[in-house]
Amino acid sequence: MNSLRAVAIALCCIVVVLGGLPFSSNAQLDPSFYRNTCPNVSSIVREVIRSVSKKDPRMLASLVRLHFHDCFVQGCDASVLLNKTDTVVSEQDAFPNRNSLRGLDVVNQIKTAVEKACPNTVSCADILALSAELSSTLADGPDWKVPLGRRDGLTANQLLANQNLPAPFNTTDQLKAAFAAQGLDTTDLVALSGAHTFGRAHCSLFVSRLYNFSGTGSPDPTLNTTYLQQLRTICPNGGPGTNLTNFDPTTPDKFDKNYYSNLQVKKGLLQSDQELFSTSGSDTISIVNKFATDQKAFFESFRAAMIKMGNIGVLTGNQGEIRKQCNFVNSKSAELGLINVASADSSEEGMVSSM
Numbered sequence: 001m002n003s004l005r006a007v008a009i010a011l012c013c014i015v016v017v018l019g020g021l022p023f024s025s026n027a028q029l030d031p032s033f034y035r036n037t038c039p040n041v042s043s044i045v046r047e048v049i050r051s052v053s054k055k056d057p058r059m060l061a062s063l064v065r066l067h068f069h070d071c072f073v074q075g076c077d078a079s080v081l082l083n084k085t086d087t088v089v090s091e092q093d094a095f096p097n098r099n100s101l102r103g104l105d106v107v108n109q110i111k112t113a114v115e116k117a118c119p120n121t122v123s124c125a126d127i128l129a130l131s132a133e134l135s136s137t138l139a140d141g142p143d144w145k146v147p148l149g150r151r152d153g154l155t156a157n158q159l160l161a162n163q164n165l166p167a168p169f170n171t172t173d174q175l176k177a178a179f180a181a182q183g184l185d186t187t188d189l190v191a192l193s194g195a196h197t198f199g200r201a202h203c204s205l206f207v208s209r210l211y212n213f214s215g216t217g218s219p220d221p222t223l224n225t226t227y228l229q230q231l232r233t234i235c236p237n238g239g240p241g242t243n244l245t246n247f248d249p250t251t252p253d254k255f256d257k258n259y260y261s262n263l264q265v266k267k268g269l270l271q272s273d274q275e276l277f278s279t280s281g282s283d284t285i286s287i288v289n290k291f292a293t294d295q296k297a298f299f300e301s302f303r304a305a306m307i308k309m310g311n312i313g314v315l316t317g318n319q320g321e322i323r324k325q326c327n328f329v330n331s332k333s334a335e336l337g338l339i340n341v342a343s344a345d346s347s348e349e350g351m352v353s354s355m
């Protein structure tokens with residue numbers, strides 16, 4: 001065991017001397033990051049998601065959203081997964097997340113399966129990025145080689161979650177600004193909004209469009225009147241707003257270009273969705289029209305934008321840590337007795353037995 005450790009340390013030093021890249025702060029992510037340390041990680045993640053989504057197809061959408069809500073708040077560092085503690089003000093309680101974030105339990109299930117095969121190796125932030133891609137493919141959406149090598153952060157920021165995550169009432173210009181702040185352009189905004197091709201939303205987030213839009217006494221004029229009647233049945237005036245409805249009334253659980261053809265017939269669910277097509281003179285309109293007729297173009301732009309988003313503010317090298325339990329930083333997990341010291345020390349045994 002000691003000689004194995006010595007070899008490992010020597011290899012590390014050679015990598016540092018030769019490249020330096022994996023340990024420098026602006027290191028690049030790499031799709032083959034776990035080739036030697038956890039070659040089967042993608043299959044392990046896929047298997048858990050596949051099995052959960054058979055009973056709960058919506059989970060595929062929920063996992064894509066989780067990666068987005070991670071990346072827009074101090075980068076893709078799994079900060080969204082940190083639970084409230086005496087030192088953490090959880091992002092899970094921020095307005096865009098409260099009562100709507102899903103999949104935290106599934107991420108823990110995935111992490112447990114991954115830890116079993118490759119202890120102390122795969123970050124929670126990488127699990128979120130992999131889960132987003134695998135969820136897209138399991139819903140017949142695009143696949144891509146997920147750049148990996150993120151490390152998990154030691155902090156969360158609820159204030160930033162409230163500030164950075166866009167609201168469904170934002171104008172197109174505000175959405176553009178929120179995305180630009182993350183290094184994402186207008187094409188990225190339109191492509192990533194296409195994730196609203198699956199999943200559900202609560203009535204409370206669009207009911208303002210159905211009865212008395214902006215105090216006009218009338219519904220949102222950019223809402224299809226047939227669709228309006230359907231939405232009113234699901235979301236009664238003055239109701240609690242807790243009912244759910246599909247983002248895509250045509251193919252609710254499939255990842256396809258119908259989000260864009262829906263916008264063309266005024267069937268965008270959120271105000272922020274419909275505006276991409278209905279804001280007169282907006283440069284988003286031609287992009288919507290393109291994606292509505294050319295699914296390959298949409299998938300290509302979605303791939304590129306997801307990789308771009310997945311690179312936001314990542315921690316690499318020796319920054320942060322590899323969390324053992326995704327809901328807590330390791331020092332807290334140890335304090336809570338969630339880290340079993342014996343199992344945390346068995347990484348070599350685990351590596352040998354999995355070969």
Ligand code: HEM
Binds near residue numbers: 061062068169199205
């Ligand atoms: C452009 C600005 C965006 C706004 C204003 C927005 C807003 C929302 C809102 C209000 C919901 C419904 C939440 C609920 O009722 O519980 C939602 C759900 C969802 N969002 Fe977005 N979103 C945006 C962009 C994105 C992006 C970039 C992605 C991913 C790439 C995404 C993926 C999803 C998915 C998949 C769901 C459904 C989740 C589920 O069913 O659990 N959204 N979004």
Ligand SMILES: *[C@@H]1O[C@H](CO)[C@@H](O)[C@H](O)[C@H]1NC(C)=O
Binds near residue numbers: 040043044047
């Ligand atoms: C990889 O993981 C999958 C899913 O858990 C499993 O079915 C398969 O046997 C694994 N392959 C190897 C080589 O461990």
Ligand SMILES: *[C@@H]1O[C@H](CO)[C@@H](O)[C@H](O)[C@H]1NC(C)=O
Binds near residue numbers: 083092104105327
């Ligand atoms: C973390 O919080 C979520 C709810 O936000 C809860 O479902 C989960 O059980 C918590 N995790 C742990 C390990 O306590």
Ligand SMILES: *[C@@H]1O[C@H](CO)[C@@H](O)[C@H](O)[C@H]1NC(C)=O
Binds near residue numbers: 174
């Ligand atoms: C989006 O809307 C919310 C409330 O509706 C507002 O507080 C926020 O400033 C807007 N975002 C941007 C980028 O303007």
Ligand SMILES: *[C@@H]1O[C@H](CO)[C@@H](O)[C@H](O)[C@H]1NC(C)=O
Binds near residue numbers: 214
């Ligand atoms: C619509 O909202 C405005 C402002 O909130 C209010 O003054 C008006 O009475 C409402 N109209 C109806 C028909 O409820």
Ligand SMILES: *[C@@H]1O[C@H](CO)[C@@H](O)[C@H](O)[C@H]1NC(C)=O
Binds near residue numbers: 233234236239240243
């Ligand atoms: C939505 O919720 C209301 C109560 O607010 C309920 O009466 C109604 O049946 C629900 N509609 C659907 C379609 O679930």
Ligand SMILES: *[C@@H]1O[C@H](CO)[C@@H](O)[C@H](O)[C@H]1NC(C)=O
Binds near residue numbers: 224226227264265
């Ligand atoms: C509203 O939707 C129907 C299909 O349900 C469609 O035929 C019609 O053209 C749409 N109206 C507008 C203004 O887009």
